Amino acid sequence: MPRFLAPLFLLCLTFNAHADSYITRLLNKPVPGGVAVVDLGVAAQAPKATYQGKPVLVVKEQNNWLAIVGVPLTVKPGAQQISSGGRNLPFTVGNKKYPEQRITLKNKQQVNPDQSNLKRIEGELAEQIKAYRSFSPNTPSNLLLDKPVNGPLSSKFGVRRFFNGEERNPHAGLDFAVPAGTPIKTPAAGKVILTGNYFFNGNTVFVDHGQGFISMFCHMSKIDVKVGDQLARGAVVGKVGSTGRATGPHMHWNISLNDARVDPAIFIGAFQP
Numbered sequence: 001m002p003r004f005l006a007p008l009f010l011l012c013l014t015f016n017a018h019a020d021s022y023i024t025r026l027l028n029k030p031v032p033g034g035v036a037v038v039d040l041g042v043a044a045q046a047p048k049a050t051y052q053g054k055p056v057l058v059v060k061e062q063n064n065w066l067a068i069v070g071v072p073l074t075v076k077p078g079a080q081q082i083s084s085g086g087r088n089l090p091f092t093v094g095n096k097k098y099p100e101q102r103i104t105l106k107n108k109q110q111v112n113p114d115q116s117n118l119k120r121i122e123g124e125l126a127e128q129i130k131a132y133r134s135f136s137p138n139t140p141s142n143l144l145l146d147k148p149v150n151g152p153l154s155s156k157f158g159v160r161r162f163f164n165g166e167e168r169n170p171h172a173g174l175d176f177a178v179p180a181g182t183p184i185k186t187p188a189a190g191k192v193i194l195t196g197n198y199f200f201n202g203n204t205v206f207v208d209h210g211q212g213f214i215s216m217f218c219h220m221s222k223i224d225v226k227v228g229d230q231l232a233r234g235a236v237v238g239k240v241g242s243t244g245r246a247t248g249p250h251m252h253w254n255i256s257l258n259d260a261r262v263d264p265a266i267f268i269g270a271f272q273p
Helices: 003-015 022-027 115-132 264-268
Strands: 035-042 057-061 064-070 078-084 087-093 100-103 153-155 160-163 174-176 183-185 190-198 202-208 214-223 236-240 251-257 260-262
Touching: 022 035, 022 057, 022 064, 022 264, 035 078, 035 087, 064 078, 064 251, 064 260, 115 190, 115 202, 115 214, 190 214, 202 236, 251 264
Parallel strands: 100 160
Antiparallel strands: 035 064, 057 064, 078 087, 153 174, 174 251, 183 236, 190 202, 202 214, 214 236, 214 251, 251 260
């Protein structure tokens, strides 16, 4: 979407009759690792909603409030529900199969870390979990996102990953094959809530777009922001690199909603069922 259309897009979400159900058409991909859009109805003020005990992003479209629910990769297909205003509102999670990827790493510590590295990883994981679970009251500036870099995908979301033949966590983001040093731009306005150099992720930046809608960028060669920075859409957060567990330069980007990692392709119009 051209940047000059972004304010019009936001205005249309609330006021333009032609935008009816736009958010649902754009985002409603209720599969493991996807997004469910649940109608909360009409209310004078924004209702609150939770899923699995965690607060959920709520936005307004026309006269209705909608819950934008991140569905964890671990959720089984079938009936689910959110809670809002004393009501349980159902939605159904469909099935989606993700492919496998096998990667060979020369650094065996990146597959089976020793005790000293495990201690480091444990502390780093706690920091990142805290960032993913943060929930600010601000409404995201946009839900249709820009790509942080221009380049081809090298690895899709949800891929089951085997490192040196051993299965590890599924791939929780998108990888873009771009040269080292390429600027990485934030796909929506937000606040930097965490930066660091981590064992697996290398140089990493977390940006809070509002209400638990969070971008994470990692394996960067350089970080150009600091915690507390308020970023406009398109601001550079750092440069592409290959730090952490990486076989070469690329940009890894993930999206979290209500502490669930979901497919960023949904937000750039590139989701594949």
